[in-house]
Amino acid sequence: MRNWGGAALCGAALLVPQIVTAAPQRPDSLSFAVVAPHAVRRGEPVPIRLQLTNTGARTLNLYLTGRTITFDIIVARSDGQVVWRRLEHVTSQQIVQVKTLAPGEKFEMKDVWKATVDPGDYTLTGVIPTDGPPLRTMPTALRIRS
Numbered sequence: 001m002r003n004w005g006g007a008a009l010c011g012a013a014l015l016v017p018q019i020v021t022a023a024p025q026r027p028d029s030l031s032f033a034v035v036a037p038h039a040v041r042r043g044e045p046v047p048i049r050l051q052l053t054n055t056g057a058r059t060l061n062l063y064l065t066g067r068t069i070t071f072d073i074i075v076a077r078s079d080g081q082v083v084w085r086r087l088e089h090v091t092s093q094q095i096v097q098v099k100t101l102a103p104g105e106k107f108e109m110k111d112v113w114k115a116t117v118d119p120g121d122y123t124l125t126g127v128i129p130t131d132g133p134p135l136r137t138m139p140t141a142l143r144i145r146s
Helices: none
Strands: 002-004 007-010 013-015 030-035 039-041 045-054 060-065 072-077 082-085 096-101 106-114 120-128 140-145
Touching: 030 120, 030 140, 045 096, 045 120, 072 106, 096 106
Parallel strands: 039 140
Antiparallel strands: 002 007, 007 013, 030 045, 045 106, 060 096, 072 082, 072 120, 120 140
16 A cells, blocks of 8 residues: 555555545534624724634534634624624635644634724624635624714
8 A cells, every 4th residue: 555645545446535624513513602792882992702612522623724723703784784804904824723622622712893883783703714614603793882
């Protein structure tokens, strides 16, 4: 048997190792949520955390991108118009990094957005690119007060 760059040639059969990403996992084994204040005054900083939690009984390997794990936070008006993206005008490295989460383990990413938009209702959505479809949170409500 010979090995060429991760593929093994055995007789006439070519065996290529399977790559498993976060996407095929059972949806109930991974929780992904945005944690932020419910309301802030216009101009105040908004601390935003994205929390990934392994809620299953087995270890999960997540294949995420970036030397430092890349994540996006999207702030949108109630009509859906995006007013801020953490990764807008930012380039990221397309290096795949394996993040292992044991059962019950949490992984957090944090950033701060300054709420310089008009008062009103907004949503926050978190996105983590993977080597497959990105992980995406459900939108979380945020009210900007005057």
